[in-house]
Amino acid sequence: MKSAIIHCGQLVTVSGSGPKTGPAMSDLGIIPDGAVIWEEGRITHVGTTDELRPHLPPDSQTTDLEGKVLTPGLVDAHTHLVFAGSRANEFEARAQGKSYVEIAAEGGGILSTVRAVRTATEDELFDQARQHADWMIANGTTTAESKSGYGLDLESELKILRVNRRLREQGPLKISSTFLGAHAVPPEFKGRSDDYVALVEDEMLPAVAREGLATWCDVFCESIAFRQEQTARIASAAKSHGLKLRLHVDQLTSAGGAQLAARLGAKTADHLELVSAEGIRALADKGVTPVHLPASVFCLGHTTYPPARAMIAAGLPVVLATDFNPGSSPTPSLPFVMSLACTQMGMTPAEALLACTLNAAHSLDLGHDVGSIDVGKSADLTAWNCSDYREIPYFAGAPLCQHVWASGQLLTRRQASD
Numbered sequence: 001m002k003s004a005i006i007h008c009g010q011l012v013t014v015s016g017s018g019p020k021t022g023p024a025m026s027d028l029g030i031i032p033d034g035a036v037i038w039e040e041g042r043i044t045h046v047g048t049t050d051e052l053r054p055h056l057p058p059d060s061q062t063t064d065l066e067g068k069v070l071t072p073g074l075v076d077a078h079t080h081l082v083f084a085g086s087r088a089n090e091f092e093a094r095a096q097g098k099s100y101v102e103i104a105a106e107g108g109g110i111l112s113t114v115r116a117v118r119t120a121t122e123d124e125l126f127d128q129a130r131q132h133a134d135w136m137i138a139n140g141t142t143t144a145e146s147k148s149g150y151g152l153d154l155e156s157e158l159k160i161l162r163v164n165r166r167l168r169e170q171g172p173l174k175i176s177s178t179f180l181g182a183h184a185v186p187p188e189f190k191g192r193s194d195d196y197v198a199l200v201e202d203e204m205l206p207a208v209a210r211e212g213l214a215t216w217c218d219v220f221c222e223s224i225a226f227r228q229e230q231t232a233r234i235a236s237a238a239k240s241h242g243l244k245l246r247l248h249v250d251q252l253t254s255a256g257g258a259q260l261a262a263r264l265g266a267k268t269a270d271h272l273e274l275v276s277a278e279g280i281r282a283l284a285d286k287g288v289t290p291v292h293l294p295a296s297v298f299c300l301g302h303t304t305y306p307p308a309r310a311m312i313a314a315g316l317p318v319v320l321a322t323d324f325n326p327g328s329s330p331t332p333s334l335p336f337v338m339s340l341a342c343t344q345m346g347m348t349p350a351e352a353l354l355a356c357t358l359n360a361a362h363s364l365d366l367g368h369d370v371g372s373i374d375v376g377k378s379a380d381l382t383a384w385n386c387s388d389y390r391e392i393p394y395f396a397g398a399p400l401c402q403h404v405w406a407s408g409q410l411l412t413r414r415q416a417s418d
Contacts, residue, residue, distance in 0.1 A: 002060040008034040009067035009387045013373040019317035019362040026350040037232045038379035041407035046373055069389050072336045073142025073380030075360035078270050078291050078321035081146040082129045082160045084116035087326045100300050110184040113326050125163045133173040135332040137411055140382040140401040143174040143370050149183030154203055157181050161213035172406040176364045178216035179208045182226050182234050199229045201237040209241035217243040223253050225348050228260050235264045250275040262286035268363050272306045284314040289363045294340040295324035308345040319363045320355040339396035349390040362414045374411040378409035
């Protein structure tokens with residue numbers, strides 16, 4: 001049976017065959033009084049309501065948006081979706097003046113969540129992750145990258161990645177899975193980080209590859225985590241097992257992380273708060289996609305945001321993501337991230353929306369299927385209770401997400417008065 005949405009005041013298609021850069025990041029392909037038709041979860045027609053009426057049989061399931069905004073389902077290209085417990089105590093400690101690095105040195109931070117994950121069962125992790133996925137859907141997200149990295153031993157890392165697989169198989173949130181065994185040095189390897197890197201290379205990566213549990217490999221390349229030469233070792237091993245590369249770089253220190261991502265052929269370089277001009281040029285030269293995570297800057301109480309304008313000027317296809325995690329960025333809301341990008345990073349609402357849809361999808365190699373409203377793509381759609389797409393980041397925190405469809409299936413419904 002065909003389904004349709006008609007009378008979209010703004011049908012924001014974000015149409016495009018590839019990621020957009022420069023001035024094209026402001027081209028959202030808006031169709032006034034737009035409509036979209038899909039069948040068996042795939043978009044078949046896109047146009048104005050009048051143009052598409054002849055293609056609608058009398059028994060089609062039709063939703064009238066009555067002048068509201070329809071966008072592609074949002075794509076969150078950097079999350080730590082699967083974890084146990086919370087770190088609200090650390091949130092309080094930061095409010096009282098402690099830094100992220102100080103908390104980590106006292107046994108908190110990532111290692112606090114590692115302890116919780118190691119004692120949790122797979123089912124417990126899955127149940128909590130499903131709640132996190134529901135939060136994302138309620139904020140308009142239909143596709144998310146999800147990293148491991150809170151296990152830091154073989155069985156716990158595999159446990160997290162198996163939860164990713166269950167989330168992907170059971171839906172409705174589409175999941176792209178990333179192995180982040182090199183997120184931190186676990187306590188049992190304190191002072192022996194090279195030995196832990198060898199464990200990641202020799203045991204974890206082969207096991208992940210055997211079970212087909214991840215598409216990507218990530219490394220936290222920072223002074224408090226893994227050195228550049230260790231990152232390069234893990235990257236080489238990951239590629240030998242068929243995994244593609246994403247990297248956490250230049251978040252806490254400016255140490256040439258972007259240049260390393262370029263040399264290693266990473267698909268993305270994530271964070272980049274302290275990236276240098278040389279680093280930006282290296283990313284542009286090698287075609288590495290920058291993924292900016294402004295919510296982590298905000299939640300940590302920092303003031304240096306990624307230089308998005310410089311990235312756009314360099315011709316890079318900027319991506320925005322939540323970095324959803326229990327410590328440094330406990331938000332599942334891409335609209336909030338878009339608002340931060342506009343108010344703190346100088347991005348326009350159009351650029352911010354594109355960075356959370358088409359460019360984000362291509363950063364995950366999923367641009368053929370999601371990220372825009374184009375014929376042939378999955379009917380992943382988000383309806384917003386507003387008449388202008390600019391209101392999505394403008395009304396930061398407002399519950400504007402009214403309807404979400406994933407592969408053509410309606411997931412949420414909110415009344416206009418909500």
